Amino acid sequence: MVRVLLFGRLADLAGWRERQMEAASLDVLRSKLTEQDAALGAALAGPGVQAAIDQALVRGDASLSAASEVAFLPPMSGG
Numbered sequence: 236m237v238r239v240l241l242f243g244r245l246a247d248l249a250g251w252r253e254r255q256m257e258a259a260s261l262d263v264l265r266s267k268l269t270e271q272d273a274a275l276g277a278a279l280a281g282p283g284v285q286a287a288i289d290q291a292l293v294r295g296d297a298s299l300s301a302a303s304e305v306a307f308l309p310p311m312s313g314g
Contacts, residue, residue, distance in 0.1 A: 236255040236256060236257055236301060237255070237256050237257070237258050237264060237299050237300075237301070237303045237304070237305055238253065238254075238255060238303070238304040238305070239253065239254045239255070239256050239264065239268075239305050239306075239307075240252065240253050240304065240305065240306040240307070241253075241306075241307050242306065242307065242308050242309060243308070243309040244278070244309050245275070245278055245279070245284070245307050245308075245309050248274060248275055248278055249272060249275045256268075258299055259298065259299060260296050260297065260298055260299055261286060261288065261293065261295075261296050261297045261299065261305065262296040263299075264299065264305060265279055265280075279307055281310075282310065283309070283310025283311070284307060284308065284309060284310060285307075285308045286305060286306070286307055286308070287305070287306045287308065288303055288304070288305055289303060289304055290304070290306075
């Protein structure tokens with residue numbers, strides 16, 4: 236099972252920080268999360284939200300294995 240991590244406002248919105256889920260790709264994982272929680276799905280699709288697989292940022296879709304860790308990161312701000 237894929238280990239899913241949410242950070243910042245994404246975790247606050249979902250009400251959880253870590254979860255195990257079945258998914259063969261990042262797109263499938265996003266779809267499953269959206270099916271479970273439409274507000275979280277909208278936030279994940281929002282501008283500036285990034286995904287990291289096994290601590291490496293990715294763009295677009297990517298394959299996942301049962302040992303994958305996927306982290307969704309809210310937009311960064313700071314100075």
